[in-house]
Amino acid sequence: MEEESKKNQKSSRRTFLKKGLIASAGVAMGSGLVSACIDASSAGTGEKVKVMTTEGEIMEVDKGLLKLPRVSRQESHKGIPGKKFVMVIDLGKCKNARKCVEACQKGHHLPKSQEFMKVYLLQDSEKTSPYWFPKPCFHCDNPLCVSVCPVGATYKRTDGIVLIDNQRCIGCKFCMTGCPYSTRVFAWKHYPEFDEDKEPYSPEASSPGKEGTVSKCDFCPDLIRVGKVPYCVSACPMGVIYFGDVDEDTVTNGTETFQFSQLIRDRAGYRYLEMLGTRPCVYYLPPVDRQFPVDRGFGDLNENVKNRYKNTSYSKKFKP
Amino acid sequence: MENEPNKLLKEFAPQLEQTSIQGYAWIIFLLAVIGLGLFAFITQVTHGHEVTGMRDNVVWGVYIVNFIFFMGISYAGALISGTLHLFKTAWRKPIIRMAEFITIISLLIGPCFILLCIGRLDRLYYLVIFGRIQSPITWDVIAISTDIFGCLIFLYLALLRDLATLRDYEILQLPKWRKKLYKIMALGYTGTEEQQKRLNRATNIMAAMVISIAIIVYSVLAWIFSVTLQPGWHSTIFGPYFVIAAVFSGSAVLIVCMWVFRKIYHLEEYITKKHFVSVGLIMLVLAAFFGYFTFSDYLTKWYGSEKNDELLIQLLFKEFYWPFIISNYVGVLLPLLVVGIAKFRTITNITLTAVVVIVALWLNRYLIVVPTLESPYLPIQDSRPEWLNYTATWVEWSLTAAGVAVFCLLFTLASKFITVVPVAGLTGETKPEEALV
Amino acid sequence: MKQVLIAYLYFLGGIFTVLHPDVSMAQDKNDSSTGTETMLTLKYLCMSNDSVTLTANLSVRRGDNILSLRKAAIEFFTSIGTMLKPAGKVFSDQEGNASVKIGLAGLTGNEEGIITYSAKFTGTDKYSPANADFSAKPARLQLSFKIQDSIRVLNVTATQKDAGGNTVAISKETVLVYIPRLFSLLKIGEITLAEDGTGSFDFPNDIVGDTVGNITVITRIEEHDKFGNVQGNNIINWGVQKQYYKAEVPSRELWTPIAPLWMIITLIIMLAGVWAHYMYAVYELIMIKRLGKKDKPLL
Missing domain, CATH: 2.60.40.730 (SOR catalytic domain)
Structure with a gap:
């Protein structure tokens, strides 16, 4: 361990060069969205370009718990202008590492029983191959959950994101039965994790949670606003999840960036349960060219998580 | 009308005037059950909905089952009394009041159960101030409130003659406030030709309205389920299916009420076997319809055997085997046999059948709500047993018991306020037809 | 392959720590005397408008987590040979990043034209100092x-x-x-x-x-x-013009804030019809009451 950190401290040329690429993307673009990045237009004269804070006590900040600016409830109804978000999940690469679930729960201050991202073990039929199936909210373009909400607590924005306002939600749970993908979760009591978040509530952050209301995956618009991809995307060690703006025809998993249309065309991308007519904004790439055998997904799971899959037909046959 | 003290009323007066020790014991028992329900409710409010058996997959449980059930029996009055009234059926007189009571009382209890299911009761008024017309829940709120108003008006119209009779029956030994209440509520109705004409006109219109609104209310209730994409719910047949199931359960509850009040208030003379057989025959016809709808719904699901429908039917025949058999086989065949075969048609048999039908229909709603939620499109993969399968907790059962207790209590109190058999229409020699035409 | 290798290295490290508890204890002691060990990395990007962007990242390791250090002063230097020329002092943001843009005008490298850039965190009581440098030719x-x-x-x-x-x-x-x-x-x-x-x-x-x-x-x-x-x-101007997304099928509008017109009209008609009949029934009741009053004097 000691050696590892020393290695990190010594400025290993390759690693920082690599990291530099991602960070400097912001520089090059000078995107109006990204307020935290460096202003590329100011002439380089050796002056400081960015002073975030004045001198003071040094603070340790958990990377998963960045203090992000939060928009008001009204503002959260509008959506990020000129954007339309899309997610692509490569089933061939998922090995149920569950880092997406962990990062998401940490980022949204969720208790163990509330998972915005769920990983299923699916097998379409007896003879077909089983595969791991990470499932966020599909942010459908014809969202039944939004149609059935009696008070407008859940809504679809111009950027395609479906959000829930837990200060409006009355907890009738109709949206939960309306969603055919079992995406939504309910706060059955006040979980202690809700108190971790001291920031004011914003539907864009889906945090802090509230007892007796519904919540779900939100595509992390608070992260998008500072030019970052959602928690699950950056957390995945396999780069399974791609995210991007479909108008821009680009998706990225943080390390690789693809043209969305090309990726869908070349890899036969599809949407789950297309026949339901919900028109999801999440696409899947079929589980071909596996990087790992499926049973690798059982590897490091704790007993509780492993037991989830014990009733699946594949798991019954599989004896590690 | 005021020519002589009402003969019937003279006979029924003791019901209104005094309550027996058993009667008080009964009321105290009911209050105790309601108290337990209140305790359960407080537990649910303070500890959160975690104290119920509902979880993220089965988000609706016994509460919604009770909601559908009570809304269903509210149909007894609406459709049965409304139809009997419009068709001027002669034998309806002694039982029509009970049917109307069932309607209004269960209509008040039903919506309370949906409130128990709501996570944030403190925001209930959002349904009005932020209501969205697209949501079937908004339709339901509008339809149920409209229905309650309609049924109240209909009940009041039906009570008016009796209220006037009670007002005019001066020797009744009742506290002053009650006599005054009768007087106010009777609206100065004296039975003049003009008044009768107007009353009949209003009653006819409201009978028609109540029937149609009840159909709408129950269809809207069914649409809450069938507009979703859940495999067991997404069915076009649900509207009429729910309507038929509702009247069916209403007729059964009516038979049980007839039996109970016949025993308690010794109404053998007025509620005869003829009434039991007549309502029993209505129940028989409805049982046949109900069986037909059930069969048709499950047949199409089973025959086509779409993957998720197949899973649902497997679940119904495995984990829910006995409830399924009781609700959809026994509940349909028993009334057909008992009422259908003349030899079996005794008052006791018909009443017992009605009890079975009530249980069967409650189970039927349970089988519509719970197994569907337990077999969603994406399989439930969870290690916690309570998140996999729904089991109602003591909180839910207590509140269910409290709901039944409130029903009984309100019925008891109503029967203390006004006779369960209309006295005005049955005055002297029976001439029911003339009384209303 | 790379992932597997790294995992394997960690595994070996773990075994080593378990087998030699004394060693790791000694290391901990050593750490605490100089404050928590910090890690500084430096990223370099040469822009073609004769400027260079340097981004330093400061973090510490806590168990398995790497935490960013916020509000830490990072100093940047350019050095030619042994000479150090300050290029600015920036406080790190919440992700531990601090960046400067340095103009290349007036900077000449060594005989090969190579310039060395460095970043320095001087350290505090709690955190140990750290350095990072990078050399490149513009x-x-x-x-x-x-x-x-x-x-x-x-x-x-x-x-x-x-x-x-x-x-x-x-x-x-x-x-x-x-x-x-x-x-x-x-x-x-x-x-x-x-x-x-x-x-x-x-x-x-x-x-x-x-x-x-x-x-x-x-x-x-x-x-x-x-x-x-x-x-x-x-x-x-060689790109495809951006087309903002439109739903592929005309929306049924059930999820929009306002309900479809037909629904509103149907609802209004139904409600108006029903409530008109209610009103009529209530009107009849009122008339019955009036008739009752009229009758009274006669009695």
Whole structure:
């Protein structure tokens, strides 16, 4: 361990060069969205370009718990202008590492029983191959959950994101039965994790949670606003999840960036349960060219998580 | 009308005037059950909905089952009394009041159960101030409130003659406030030709309205389920299916009420076997319809055997085997046999059948709500047993018991306020037809 | 493969710590005397407008987590030979990042033209000091666009300054072509430079630009031993015009804030019909009451 950190401290040329690429993307673009990045237009004269804070006590900040600016409830109804978000999940690469679930729960201050991202073990039929199936909210373009909400607590924005306002939600749970993908979760009591978040509530952050209301995956618009991809995307060690703006025809998993249309065309991308007519904004790439055998997904799971899959037909046959 | 003290009323007066020790014991028992329900409710409010058996997959449980059930029996009055009234059926007189009571009382209890299911009761008024017309829940709120108003008006119209009779029956030994209440509520109705004409006109219109609104209310209730994409719910047949199931359960509850009040208030003379057989025959016809709808719904699901429908039917025949058999086989065949075969048609048999039908229909709603939620499109993969399968907790059962207790209590109190058999229409020699035409 | 190797190394490390508890204890002690050990990394990007962007990242390890240090003062220097020239002091943001932009004018490197940049965290009572440095020679990438025989071609020229200050070509290097996107750079191709430092690339015609079709094109030499990261960018109107998303089927509008008109009309008609009948029934009741009053004097 000691050696590892020393290695990190010594400025290993390759690693920082690599990291530099991602960070400097912001520089090059000078995107109006990204307020935290460096202003590329100011002439380089050796002056400081960015002073975030004045001198003071040094603070340790958990990377998963960045203090992000939060928009008001009204503002959260509008959506990020000129954007339309899309997610692509490569089933061939998922090995149920569950880092997406962990990062998401940490980022949204969720208790163990509330998972915005769920990983299923699916097998379409007896003879077909089983595969791991990470499932966020599909942010459908014809969202039944939004149609059935009696008070407008859940809504679809111009950027395609479906959000829930837990200060409006009355907890009738109709949206939960309306969603055919079992995406939504309910706060059955006040979980202690809700108190971790001291920031004011914003539907864009889906945090802090509230007892007796519904919540779900939100595509992390608070992260998008500072030019970052959602928690699950950056957390995945396999780069399974791609995210991007479909108008821009680009998706990225943080390390690789693809043209969305090309990726869908070349890899036969599809949407789950297309026949339901919900028109999801999440696409899947079929589980071909596996990087790992499926049973690798059982590897490091704790007993509780492993037991989830014990009733699946594949798991019954599989004896590690 | 005021020519002589009402003969019937003279006979029924003791019901209104005094309550027996058993009667008080009964009321105290009911209050105790309601108290337990209140305790359960407080537990649910303070500890959160975690104290119920509902979880993220089965988000609706016994509460919604009770909601559908009570809304269903509210149909007894609406459709049965409304139809009997419009068709001027002669034998309806002694039982029509009970049917109307069932309607209004269960209509008040039903919506309370949906409130128990709501996570944030403190925001209930959002349904009005932020209501969205697209949501079937908004339709339901509008339809149920409209229905309650309609049924109240209909009940009041039906009570008016009796209220006037009670007002005019001066020797009744009742506290002053009650006599005054009768007087106010009777609206100065004296039975003049003009008044009768107007009353009949209003009653006819409201009978028609109540029937149609009840159909709408129950269809809207069914649409809450069938507009979703859940495999067991997404069915076009649900509207009429729910309507038929509702009247069916209403007729059964009516038979049980007839039996109970016949025993308690010794109404053998007025509620005869003829009434039991007549309502029993209505129940028989409805049982046949109900069986037909059930069969048709499950047949199409089973025959086509779409993957998720197949899973649902497997679940119904495995984990829910006995409830399924009781609700959809026994509940349909028993009334057909008992009422259908003349030899079996005794008052006791018909009443017992009605009890079975009530249980069967409650189970039927349970089988519509719970197994569907337990077999969603994406399989439930969870290690916690309570998140996999729904089991109602003591909180839910207590509140269910409290709901039944409130029903009984309100019925008891109503029967203390006004006779369960209309006295005005049955005055002297029976001439029911003339009384209303 | 790489992932597996790293996991294996961690595994070995773990075994080592378990077998030699004394050693790890001693290390802990050593750490606490100098404060928590910090890690500083430095990223370098040479822009073709004769400036360099340096981004330093400061973090600490806590168990399995790496935490960023916020509000820490990072000092930047440029050094030629043994001389250190301050280039600014920046406080790290909540992700532990601090960046400066340094003008290359007036900076001359060593005899090979190489400039060394360094970042320094002086440390506090709680945190140990840390240093990072990086050496590279300034270079320049220039882009031009041309349509040759109705094919769109992107031309790149890479240059550097020799000891005499003359501009000379950088040859035989790989240049990557990117389009900046919302979260990252989209790679659309690679160019290998010729002897004269130029290279060309047939520009694809399915790249989405902005609403009028403008695209920013970024070219880069990456992770070069001598030049580090070099970037050049330009804008060209060769993109597909951006079409804002429209639902593929006309929306049924059930999820919009306002209900469809037919629904509102149906509801109003039904409610009006029903309540009109209620009103009529109530009206009849009122009339019955009036008639009752009229009757009274007669009694």
